[in-house]
Amino acid sequence: MKTPSTRQSRAHQAFTLIELLIVISIIAILASVSVPVTKNVMNSARKTSAQNDCIQIQNALKGFYNEYFHYPVSGSSEGPYKSDAEVMDVLMNVDGSAEAENLNRRRVTFYEASKITTDAKLPGYNTDTGTLNDPWGQPYEIYMDADDDESLTPPAIYGDRYGKSGRIKKTIFVHSGGPDRKIETIKDNVSSWD
Numbered sequence: 001m002k003t004p005s006t007r008q009s010r011a012h013q014a015f016t017l018i019e020l021l022i023v024i025s026i027i028a029i030l031a032s033v034s035v036p037v038t039k040n041v042m043n044s045a046r047k048t049s050a051q052n053d054c055i056q057i058q059n060a061l062k063g064f065y066n067e068y069f070h071y072p073v074s075g076s077s078e079g080p081y082k083s084d085a086e087v088m089d090v091l092m093n094v095d096g097s098a099e100a101e102n103l104n105r106r107r108v109t110f111y112e113a114s115k116i117t118t119d120a121k122l123p124g125y126n127t128d129t130g131t132l133n134d135p136w137g138q139p140y141e142i143y144m145d146a147d148d149d150e151s152l153t154p155p156a157i158y159g160d161r162y163g164k165s166g167r168i169k170k171t172i173f174v175h176s177g178g179p180d181r182k183i184e185t186i187k188d189n190v191s192s193w194d
């Protein structure tokens with residue numbers, strides 16, 4: 001015959017098993033929620049960093065213009081230019097760079113990268129290629145008022161995002177393809193005009 005205390009003990013065991021299952025379920029739910037949340041937080045931090053870079057590049061280009069009364073390109077094309085050696089070596093006044101010697105004769109440093117790398121797909125300034133990569137490992141794209149008419153045609157993919165499409169009364173535009181690493185998909189892009 002079962003005593004009340006044995007019944008109580010079994011009931012207690014059964015209860016702890018249910019508790020355990022509940023705890024496991026809660027952990028599973030939290031884990032499934034926290035992975036996308038962590039990804040979103042990381043992308044949000046990277047977007048802030050990318051926008052900061054876009055504005056810093058824009059400021060460096062303004063600095064260059066104030067020094068030399070033109071932008072650091074030899075032709076009249078307004079872009080797109082990549083943030084590669086052609087532009088970045090000039091702004092960063094890189095030693096031994098033909099671009100810097102030709103276009104930055106007074107050897108002024110207009111831009112200093114916060115991250116230096118030798119991996120072509122990592123964020124930061126790559127010392128091997130002279131390319132400045134965004135937080136997703138892609139070069140920024142740059143437009144500048146090379147024909148000096150104080151206006152720019154931003155990429156047509158943006159439509160009216162920055163005002164009436166067509167020419168805009170601004171002189172520099174820098175953007176990144178964002179987390180999907182593609183310039184042509186604008187929804188997640190980051191720019192100096194955002």
Ligand SMILES: [Ca+2]
Nearest residue numbers: 145149151152
């Ligand atoms: Ca122009």
Ligand SMILES: [Ca+2]
Nearest residue numbers: 177178182185
């Ligand atoms: Ca994109």
